[in-house]
Amino acid sequence: MKIEEQTEQWLLGNPLHNNERDECCPDFSCCTPELLAPMEVREVFVAARKSGNNKIVSRMLMEFLGKMLEVNLPEKKVNIAGLESNRQELE
Numbered sequence: 745m746k747i748e749e750q751t752e753q754w755l756l757g758n759p760l761h762n763n764e765r766d767e768c769c770p771d772f773s774c775c776t777p778e779l780l781a782p783m784e785v786r787e788v789f790v791a792a793r794k795s796g797n798n799k800i801v802s803r804m805l806m807e808f809l810g811k812m813l814e815v816n817l818p819e820k821k822v823n824i825a826g827l828e829s830n831r832q833e834l835e
Contacts, residue, residue, distance in 0.1 A: 771811070779811055788800070
């Protein structure tokens with residue numbers, strides 16, 4: 745499956761794991777369904793990706809990763825270096 749197809753399905757609320765590349769969708773909801781981002785968030789991510797706004801894409805991927813780690817490793821305190829400063833740059 746091409747990344748564009750996977751992303752489009754995710755945007756529509758159908759998170760698919762890309763078995764060809766062993767890749768999760770951006771918010772990891774293909775493997776952890778409760779992580780499916782709200783439609784508005786998915787729309788922002790897809791728009792940023794299509795427009796080449798890598799600052800937004802990177803920040804959102806860090807947010808998705810942080811949430812996935814919180815859900816899957818609740819006993820651990822995970823800090824993603826650079827996330828806070830990246831949030832401030834975008835405000």
